[in-house]
Amino acid sequence: MQLVAMTALGIGGATVIGALIGFIFQKIPHKWNDAIMGFAAGVMLAAAIIGLILPAAEMVGKSGIWVVGLGLLTGAVFLNLMDKVTPHLHHISGVDEEEHKNNHDLNKVLLFVMAIGIHNLPEGLAAGMAFGGGDVGNALSVAVGIAIQNIPEGMIIISPMLLAGIKKRRTFLIALATGLVEVIGTFLGFFAVNLAESILPFALAFAGGTMLYVVGDEMIPETHSHGYERMATYSLIIGFFIMLMMNNILA
Numbered sequence: 138m139q140l141v142a143m144t145a146l147g148i149g150g151a152t153v154i155g156a157l158i159g160f161i162f163q164k165i166p167h168k169w170n171d172a173i174m175g176f177a178a179g180v181m182l183a184a185a186i187i188g189l190i191l192p193a194a195e196m197v198g199k200s201g202i203w204v205v206g207l208g209l210l211t212g213a214v215f216l217n218l219m220d221k222v223t224p225h226l227h228h229i230s231g232v233d234e235e236e237h238k239n240n241h242d243l244n245k246v247l248l249f250v251m252a253i254g255i256h257n258l259p260e261g262l263a264a265g266m267a268f269g270g271g272d273v274g275n276a277l278s279v280a281v282g283i284a285i286q287n288i289p290e291g292m293i294i295i296s297p298m299l300l301a302g303i304k305k306r307r308t309f310l311i312a313l314a315t316g317l318v319e320v321i322g323t324f325l326g327f328f329a330v331n332l333a334e335s336i337l338p339f340a341l342a343f344a345g346g347t348m349l350y351v352v353g354d355e356m357i358p359e360t361h362s363h364g365y366e367r368m369a370t371y372s373l374i375i376g377f378f379i380m381l382m383m384n385n386i387l388a
Contacts, residue, residue, distance in 0.1 A: 141265065144280045145323035148264060151284040152257075152316030155291020156309060168368065170296060171360040175369030177293035178356040181252070181348045181377025184290070185385050188346035189259065193338040205342040212255075212346025217354075219251060245355045247300040251293050252351040254315040257287075259340040261322020291316070 193205045264280045291312060298308040360369035 141323065141327050144224040144264060145261070146154035148261070148284045148287060148323065149316035149320040151287035151293040152319065153311035153313055154272050155288040155293075155361055156312035156316075157291075158288070159292040159295025160305070160309075167340035168363075168365050170300060171363055171365040171369045172372040173296055174356055175360045175372030178352045178360065178369075179373035179378070180293060180380050181356070182292060183377045183380030183384075185345040185348035185352075187381065189341045189348070193345070196338040197303040197339075201338070204338050207338045209349065210344025212343040212348075213337075215343070216248065216252060216255075216347045216350045219248065234342055245359060246285070246297045246303075247298060247371065248355060249351055250311060250315065252347045253290055254318050255344050255347045256324040257315055257319040259325075259337065259344045261319040262326035262337055262340060264319075265323040265326020265328075287316070287319070327365055329344075 190205065190209070193208065194202060197204045202253065294312055294315065295308060298311065299305065303311070357369075357373075360373075
């Protein structure tokens with residue numbers, strides 16, 4: 138149990154470490170912000186496909202692939218609905234809606250951060266389930282892979298929030314909350330391993346759907362609207378490759 142607790146704090150803390158690194162690169166020109174956002178899109182695509190969608194497909198096999206499709210669509214529709222709600226969530230960001238002149242960008246940022254938070258829950262479930270299965274070596278391998286992945290994810294959510302007008306302290310607390318989701322997921326997976334096994338494929342696909350939605354509907358169009366689309370595209374490829382490389386190293 139002590140090892141599970143340490144692992145939960147470790148994978149959640151990796152997001153915080155990434156967030157702290159993100160503060161170092163907060164004041165950057167728009168050109169480089171598009172590059173960072175493109176990199177973030179690549180990271181999210183890889184995390185969605187390699188870390189969520191493909192494992193879900195392997196769990197259900199050919200006969201259950203419809204579960205993955207349903208999860209993907211449900212996740213996308215859910216985030217689409219949340220896109221309608223985010224204008225009413227400005228109090229979470231601490232930004233005054235009347236004074237803020239860039240509310241549309243703030244909505245996009247909140248949706249982006251929400252997708253990161255949602256995808257952290259099934260990752261935590263996966264880590265907790267690995268410990269619940271009794272194979273400590275495999276569980277630690279899964280946890281290390283998730284933790285390493287969480288560092289760039291923590292980095293990429295800082296700059297967009299700061300540029301949208303969210304104060305540094307609130308930005309850090311929101312980043313901390315996304316990591317806390319993973320801690321909660323780890324304990325849920327450990328204590329309810331049998332239940333988690335039955336819902337995990339759908340949960341993984343659901344999270345993957347939310348990430349694909351935010352990448353395709355928000356991030357790529359945003360990075361291609363200021364004249365720096367070529368740099369953003371190469372950054373996306375680099376982000377995808379780095380996550381692919383990390384996955385192969387830890388496989």
